[in-house]
Amino acid sequence: MFCSRGFLSENSxxxxxxxxxxxxxxxxxxxxxxxxxxxxxxxxxxxxxxTTEEYCALWTQCFQCRELLYTKDLRENLHVxxxxxxxxxxxxxxxxxxxxxxxxxxxxxxxxxxxxxLGFVDSEPYPKRLRDAERKSGLVxxxxxxxxxxxxxxxxxxIMDFGHFGGSMGSVVGEKVARLIxxxxxxxxxxILFSSSGGARMQEGILSLMQLAKTSSALKSxxxxxxxxxxVLTEPTYGGVTASFAMxxxxxxxxxxxxxxxxxxxxxEQTIRQKLPADFQTAEYLLSHGQVxxxxxxxxxxxxxxxxxxxxxxxxxxxxxxSQQTEPVIxxxxx
Amino acid sequence: MVDQxxxxxxxxxxxxxxxxxxxxxxxxIGEGAHPELENDLDRLNQQYDQLKRSLYSxxxxxxxxxxxxxxxxxYTRDYLGRWDSxxxxxHGDRKGVDDPAMVTGLLRMGDHKVVVCGTxxxxxxxxxxxxxxxxxxxEGYRKALRLFQHAEKFQLPIxxxxxxxxxxxxxxxxxxxxxxxxxxxxxxxxxxxxxxxSVITGEGGSGGALAIGVANRILMLEHSVYSVISPEGCASIxxxxxxxxxxACTAMKMTARxxxxxxxxxxxxxxxxxxxxxxxxxxxxxxxxxxxxHLNELTKMSPKELRKDRQNKxxxxxxFVES
Ligand SMILES: [Zn+2]
Numbered sequence: 285m286f287c288s289r290g291f292l293s294e295n296s297x298x299x300x301x302x303x304x305x306x307x308x309x310x311x312x313x314x315x316x317x318x319x320x321x322x323x324x325x326x327x328x329x330x331x332x333x334x335t336t337e338e339y340c341a342l343w344t345q346c347f348q349c350r351e352l353l354y355t356k357d358l359r360e361n362l363h364v365x366x367x368x369x370x371x372x373x374x375x376x377x378x379x380x381x382x383x384x385x386x387x388x389x390x391x392x393x394x395x396x397x398x399x400x401x402l403g404f405v406d407s408e409p410y411p412k413r414l415r416d417a418e419r420k421s422g423l424v425x426x427x428x429x430x431x432x433x434x435x436x437x438x439x440x441x442x443i444m445d446f447g448h449f450g451g452s453m454g455s456v457v458g459e460k461v462a463r464l465i466x467x468x469x470x471x472x473x474x475x476i477l478f479s480s481s482g483g484a485r486m487q488e489g490i491l492s493l494m495q496l497a498k499t500s501s502a503l504k505s506x507x508x509x510x511x512x513x514x515x516v517l518t519e520p521t522y523g524g525v526t527a528s529f530a531m532x533x534x535x536x537x538x539x540x541x542x543x544x545x546x547x548x549x550x551x552x553e554q555t556i557r558q559k560l561p562a563d564f565q566t567a568e569y570l571l572s573h574g575q576v577x578x579x580x581x582x583x584x585x586x587x588x589x590x591x592x593x594x595x596x597x598x599x600x601x602x603x604x605x606x607s608q609q610t611e612p613v614i615x616x617x618x619x
Numbered sequence: 620m621v622d623q624x625x626x627x628x629x630x631x632x633x634x635x636x637x638x639x640x641x642x643x644x645x646x647x648i649g650e651g652a653h654p655e656l657e658n659d660l661d662r663l664n665q666q667y668d669q670l671k672r673s674l675y676s677x678x679x680x681x682x683x684x685x686x687x688x689x690x691x692x693x694y695t696r697d698y699l700g701r702w703d704s705x706x707x708x709x710h711g712d713r714k715g716v717d718d719p720a721m722v723t724g725l726l727r728m729g730d731h732k733v734v735v736c737g738t739x740x741x742x743x744x745x746x747x748x749x750x751x752x753x754x755x756x757x758e759g760y761r762k763a764l765r766l767f768q769h770a771e772k773f774q775l776p777i778x779x780x781x782x783x784x785x786x787x788x789x790x791x792x793x794x795x796x797x798x799x800x801x802x803x804x805x806x807x808x809x810x811x812x813x814x815x816x817s818v819i820t821g822e823g824g825s826g827g828a829l830a831i832g833v834a835n836r837i838l839m840l841e842h843s844v845y846s847v848i849s850p851e852g853c854a855s856i857x858x859x860x861x862x863x864x865x866x867a868c869t870a871m872k873m874t875a876r877x878x879x880x881x882x883x884x885x886x887x888x889x890x891x892x893x894x895x896x897x898x899x900x901x902x903x904x905x906x907x908x909x910x911x912x913h914l915n916e917l918t919k920m921s922p923k924e925l926r927k928d929r930q931n932k933x934x935x936x937x938x939f940v941e942s
Contacts, residue, residue: 455937501809547788
């Protein structure tokens, strides 16, 4: 679970000094007062000693509005703050849970592992960084891919996880994306890719760069086959991933507040020596600059995706005895 | 003999020093003052040749980088003019902009008529500014795409010359969707049915280079470099230090020979000793010969084969373990 950094202010642990409630000092036996105080302290201690981890597990503070949220409620709300609609980052496995029909997800290409083609060492060797990333994220790579159904619509689904190696794209991510696209083309499935990435993985050098070409090239055949590809941009998507499959969707959706771009904000500010607008590279900024079709809240994402898939894949049969139509998809911000 | 007009790089300083001594000696001998110095001159000249050969055969990554960025290195227009003085320049993305950092045109090369696209760095201060130091805007990539489509329509081979630090990290570039411009080029280049050859002539900087780099054949000039991120960027992110550029160059394996070993480049094209800027005519001719050879091969392939060949080339790239 997420634990927002630095929100455990000292104040949240401070409680009022133990006081004998309901009794005034005057009409109380001193002995009783001490006994009472001891008891109160013990009671307080039973409740009090939450370790940071336990506290974090129970409570999460919203990054944006600073509201303390009960983690269980937050999870039920798909990790969207109910108060300010801040979208917390979610892992690939959680996404699968949020989006697909229960039990329908079948992972493919789970057996691909990164190697170390350059023998890359900076302050640490790349293989060690890989092991650390795996231990920290519980994932072997930054992309989870497979097939599933969404409201009984079969789909090919790939989800990047920023929690693993900053969602960076090396050979394995590129290969898994390419294979997923090829699988979707072969089975004539709609393709949905969730992006969340810091860019190409430097430790695999030029081979990482080549994954941009590999994935985009796979999408060319998919595109020519007349199949649907929906790209979902999530916080954050940058660099090589943006400059390849993320920007090639027939339909591009962004989650509210997600930051998406090619070059990072800091690099641009250093280059042009001027301050950028506060909302620069946010989903909403992208929408107003014509770069995405719509910004969709996570709580509406599943139904939007299903609507779009059914719109593009189902035969347009008039429903017997009823003029009822599925709701049209309204471009722009849904929800 | 050394061309004194060429600015020596840091690692070339010992060589430049020796050249100065030789010149001094030559002057003295020329004045007829000390005929006995002739022997010394021969010795120094020998030393010079030896030093030069050993210097350029033991270059580190960062030395190649310095050569690739040499301010006197031939740029795209220098090659095009030498290959075909009557080449026809084409302008504009047809959507409002003509990006001078992306040069496009039509050119004859041997028996071949080709479409050329290339990034252009500027020589003078004014040119450099105008060309944005070789960093195209999204409109530049879209201009190239227009020429790719032109080539496809008229079934003309494409030659792309790459020498760019990368795409420009600017406000307008992001607002005009740089990432999309690059991504679309990657996708569309992969689907073309004409021969595509890309050459890294200097710097191959990341996505901004790849945007015209999805080709049937990738050639690299001997001292050119190709990397996923600039070595400066890599050093600052992974080493958190601007002083570690040399380490980043070595770690990323970005020299022409290394990129070929990794299976990305197909051929390393020899440069004149010391780099292409020592003899631009020779460099241009060597590259022209290589290009014609590849064009001769590729034009024998059918449109379908060409597309498949290009897609297969990139489909295979990558290193992973499958358990
Ligand atoms: Zn909130």
